[in-house]
Amino acid sequence: MQLPPTLVDYLIVFVLCVVIFNSVYTRWLKISPHFPPGPQRLPLIGNIHQIPFEYQQRMFASWAKHHGDIIYMQLFHKPSIIVDSVRVAQELMEKRASKYSDRPQFVMVKEYLQPKPSLVFMSWGEKCRRLRKFFQSALENKAALEGYRPLQRREIHRLLRDLAQSPMGFMAHVKRYAGAIILEIDYGHRVTSAQDEWMVYVDHTVDEFTTTGSLAASLVDFLPLMKHIPSWMPGGGFKKRALIVGAKVRDMMEIPYRKVQRDMASGCAKPSFMTSLLEKMTQDGCLSAEEEYDIKASCLVMYTAGSDTTITSLMTFILAMVLHPHVLDKAQAEIDRVIGSERLPELDDREALPYVDCIVKEVYRWNPPVPLGIPHRVMEDDIYRGYVIPGGATIIPNIWSMGHHTDIYSDPEKFFPERFEEMDTQTANQKDPRKFIFGFGKRICPGRYLADETVWLAIANILATMNIQKCRDPSGQEITPIPSFKTGIVSQVDPFLCEIKPRTEKAANLVGQHNAGDV
Ligand code: HEM
Numbered sequence: 384m385q386l387p388p389t390l391v392d393y394l395i396v397f398v399l400c401v402v403i404f405n406s407v408y409t410r411w412l413k414i415s416p417h418f419p420p421g422p423q424r425l426p427l428i429g430n431i432h433q434i435p436f437e438y439q440q441r442m443f444a445s446w447a448k449h450h451g452d453i454i455y456m457q458l459f460h461k462p463s464i465i466v467d468s469v470r471v472a473q474e475l476m477e478k479r480a481s482k483y484s485d486r487p488q489f490v491m492v493k494e495y496l497q498p499k500p501s502l503v504f505m506s507w508g509e510k511c512r513r514l515r516k517f518f519q520s521a522l523e524n525k526a527a528l529e530g531y532r533p534l535q536r537r538e539i540h541r542l543l544r545d546l547a548q549s550p551m552g553f554m555a556h557v558k559r560y561a562g563a564i565i566l567e568i569d570y571g572h573r574v575t576s577a578q579d580e581w582m583v584y585v586d587h588t589v590d591e592f593t594t595t596g597s598l599a600a601s602l603v604d605f606l607p608l609m610k611h612i613p614s615w616m617p618g619g620g621f622k623k624r625a626l627i628v629g630a631k632v633r634d635m636m637e638i639p640y641r642k643v644q645r646d647m648a649s650g651c652a653k654p655s656f657m658t659s660l661l662e663k664m665t666q667d668g669c670l671s672a673e674e675e676y677d678i679k680a681s682c683l684v685m686y687t688a689g690s691d692t693t694i695t696s697l698m699t700f701i702l703a704m705v706l707h708p709h710v711l712d713k714a715q716a717e718i719d720r721v722i723g724s725e726r727l728p729e730l731d732d733r734e735a736l737p738y739v740d741c742i743v744k745e746v747y748r749w750n751p752p753v754p755l756g757i758p759h760r761v762m763e764d765d766i767y768r769g770y771v772i773p774g775g776a777t778i779i780p781n782i783w784s785m786g787h788h789t790d791i792y793s794d795p796e797k798f799f800p801e802r803f804e805e806m807d808t809q810t811a812n813q814k815d816p817r818k819f820i821f822g823f824g825k826r827i828c829p830g831r832y833l834a835d836e837t838v839w840l841a842i843a844n845i846l847a848t849m850n851i852q853k854c855r856d857p858s859g860q861e862i863t864p865i866p867s868f869k870t871g872i873v874s875q876v877d878p879f880l881c882e883i884k885p886r887t888e889k890a891a892n893l894v895g896q897h898n899a900g901d902v
Pocket residue numbers: 502503504505515518522565684685686688689690692693696751752753756757758759820821822823824825826827828829830831833834835
């Protein structure tokens with residue numbers, strides 16, 4: 384027989400309800416006046432249901448229209464701050480760099496892809512500072528950058544010849560150009576063809592690495608409990624894939640290391656980032672296992688961080704030229720006026736070619752290669768504009784949105800280099816996308832000068848010697864590519880068709896004069 388509920392039963396139920404309501408209200412529903420504004424969160428999951436699998440930068444930018452340039456969101460229990468303006472990014476990540484230079488834990492990378500973090504994923508601290516110094520001396524030092532010029536010149540000649548000889552393979556040629564420069568600086572490895580075994584292997588693995596590590600694939604970063612799901616269970620499939628990619632990443636670290644060591648032992652190693660690290664870190668002929676790992680990982684990171692990003696800017700440029708022939712004509716007129724047609728542009732000509740520089744800036748702004756940057760982590764609680772930024776929060780700079788603010792760049796979807804030409808010098812400096820596309824503060828991209836010079840050199844030389852135009856279909860109709868960029872960490876350009884050929888016979892001769900063996 385069922386007894387009627389007693390007063391004690393009612394009391395227990397009442398107390399339970401109060402406890403549950405209170406914890407839900409205080410943790411999830413109460414909109415704290417102290418956090419920056421942001422979209423409404425749900426209990427337990429926070430804002431995860433509002434994050435699209437693709438092009439998150441666009442959703443974050445639409446939030447900024449309602450909530451302003453600093454937004455609070457929560458992915459499960461993890462707090463994140465989206466920064467939507469250069470000003471806030473500089474105020475937090477540059478002026479308060481001592482608090483904002485850490486990286487969040489990337490569970491997916493750490494557990495499956497690279498057991499010890501390489502520079503990009505490394506927490507802020509003594510080792511990170513030390514490794515950054517090595518990168519800076521190889522990539523930010525004026526003498527080092529000048530030392531790379533013969534290599535850049537040789538590779539640009541090769542790029543132009545490749546474009547003239549097999550224009551349909553333009554994407555492979557651009558990849559080879561960017562990859563060859565970085566691989567030679569990095570390991571002293573000379574790339575002779577687009578099928579270079581090492582480059583193909585690395586590119587394939589990097590593609591897998593970026594998809595495996597993308598937001599869509601790495602829910603485990605926000606819900607680390609997922610790492611305990613067995614790989615055969617629903618939701619655990621990501622592990623199998625990640626373990627395969629992880630093995631390839633280890634190969635990519637080992638193979639060139641062994642080769643450079645062999646070359647050093649036999650006295651035929653070319654000076655490179657890797658040889659300089661080996662020399663600097665070896666003490667009394669010894670290297671600890673940890674130092675060995677750091678050298679291998681740093682060299683791998685130089686290539687992986689530097690190649691795709693540079694390629695993306697160059698492919699964005701070619702796409703923009705197909706779509707905007709008047710920009711190409713205007714830049715060619717500037718080059719003809721300043722340099723003439725007897726020689727190719729050099730980095731020293733940069734200041735004398737302001738319109739070409741506007742094109743480079745517009746390429747960076749229109750499709751910033753790393754649209755959401757690489758997240759930082761704030762190391763302790765902070766107060767900004769009266770808001771609480773909780774210690775441990777992930778800081779996501781929406782770099783794409785910074786280049787698409789309508790109040791700063793009118794009609795931002797339009798590729799329009801003139802927007803920079805019309806500004807006075809001070810405004811043009813303030814609005815220069817190089818102020819944000821390379822990130823912020825102590826974690827700013829150490830490869831930014833090399834990247835910018837490599838990109839400028841290719842753009843100026845292609846403009847000087849090549850015409851880029853739309854292809855025609857068999858019925859003679861022009862094919863107009865629709866600009867489309869991949870979602871993910873790097874905003875790669877989707878494949879498109881175009882026709883590239885030397886502008887004039889003189890340009891073809893100029894390109895032909897230089898052959899691949901000229902350095
Ligand atoms: C157009 C080309 C490039 C773009 C747009 C770009 C962009 C970025 C961005 C946004 C970051 C994150 C900065 C931050 O955390 O605030 C970064 C980091 C980094 N980049 Fe680049 N990058 C480019 C080319 C390169 C090149 C050529 C190299 C090396 C040869 C390189 C090496 C690195 C490294 C090592 C880091 C990690 C720094 C750290 O965590 O301390 N990048 N880059």
